[in-house]
Amino acid sequence: KAGVTQTPRYLIKTRGQQVTLSCSPISGHRSVSWYQQTPGQGLQFLFEYFSETQRNKGNFPGRFSGRQFSNSRSEMNVSTLELGDSALYLCASSLGEASYGYTFGSGTRLTVV
Amino acid sequence: QKEVEQNSGPLSVPEGAIASLNCTYSDRGSQSFFWYRQYSGKSPELIMFIYSNGDKEDGRFTAQLNKASQYVSLLIRDSQPSDSATYLCAVLKTSYDKVIFGPGTSLSVIP
Numbered sequence A: 001k002a003g004v005t006q007t008p009r010y011l012i013k014t015r016g017q018q019v020t021l022s023c024s025p026i027s028g029h030r031s032v033s034w035y036q037q038t039p040g041q042g043l044q045f046l047f048e049y050f051s052e053t054q055r056n057k058g059n060f061p062g063r064f065s066g067r068q069f070s071n072s073r074s075e076m077n078v079s080t081l082e083l084g085d086s087a088l089y090l091c092a093s094s095l096g097e098a099s100y101g102y103t104f105g106s107g108t109r110l111t112v113v
Numbered sequence B: 001q002k003e004v005e006q007n008s009g010p011l012s013v014p015e016g017a018i019a020s021l022n023c024t025y026s027d028r029g030s031q032s033f034f035w036y037r038q039y040s041g042k043s044p045e046l047i048m049f050i051y052s053n054g055d056k057e058d059g060r061f062t063a064q065l066n067k068a069s070q071y072v073s074l075l076i077r078d079s080q081p082s083d084s085a086t087y088l089c090a091v092l093k094t095s096y097d098k099v100i101f102g103p104g105t106s107l108s109v110i111p
Helices: none
Strands: A005-007 A010-013 A019-024 A031-038 A042-050 A053-057 A064-068 A074-078 A087-094 A108-112 B004-006 B011-014 B019-025 B032-038 B045-050 B054-058 B061-066 B071-076 B085-092 B099-101 B105-110
Touching: A005 A087, A010 A019, A019 A087, A019 A108, A031 A074, A042 A064, A042 A074, A042 B099, B004 B085, B011 B019, B019 B032, B019 B085, B019 B105, B032 B061, B032 B071, B045 B054, B045 B061, B045 B071, B071 B085
Parallel strands: A010 A108, B011 B105
Antiparallel strands: A005 A019, A019 A074, A031 A042, A031 A087, A042 A053, A064 A074, A087 A108, B004 B019, B019 B071, B032 B045, B032 B085, B054 B061, B061 B071, B085 B099, B085 B105
16 A cells, blocks of 8 residues: 655755645545644644645645645645745645544655755 | 643663653643654654553553643653654644644663
């Protein structure tokens, strides 16, 4: 059974640019959650999508957005990149609700210069 | 007050000893609790989850939950150098809510 696939693994972008990250959950999993991980803030919740609908949202500015497709694949977009957006972005997959825990992808390391 | 708190460590234990990792949470209505392990440069992986007060054992790992004290812990028996990692405590209020992670505790097992 394939795991959670995140692409790309690494990205270097310039301030002001925008970026799109992709996540394919485990087959059959319908929920995808996104987290930002930085050394100073730890794992911060961005948003969760279930059946193409945003079910939960964290406290991030509107520059951070996401969506989910009918095949449960999800994308997140960050517009007008800032230096502080440099982080590891992790996607987490679960069947439908999180009671049994997540399976994380390998993450996308974003560096904003 | 942060929603989920952990001692940042680093916690150092000798090989073969018991490592004890602690976590407190602020929302008394929280229902599900998780421990994840994250090796340096890797993504978190689920070790255990616990819902009910008391202990839950899985191999060398024991999770302990005390909802009255809003406290959850992870014990690692017979610690091995391969257990050296950051351990993340996570809390879920309801099944369809977001999972909140603590800052993690760095564990180092010394051979």
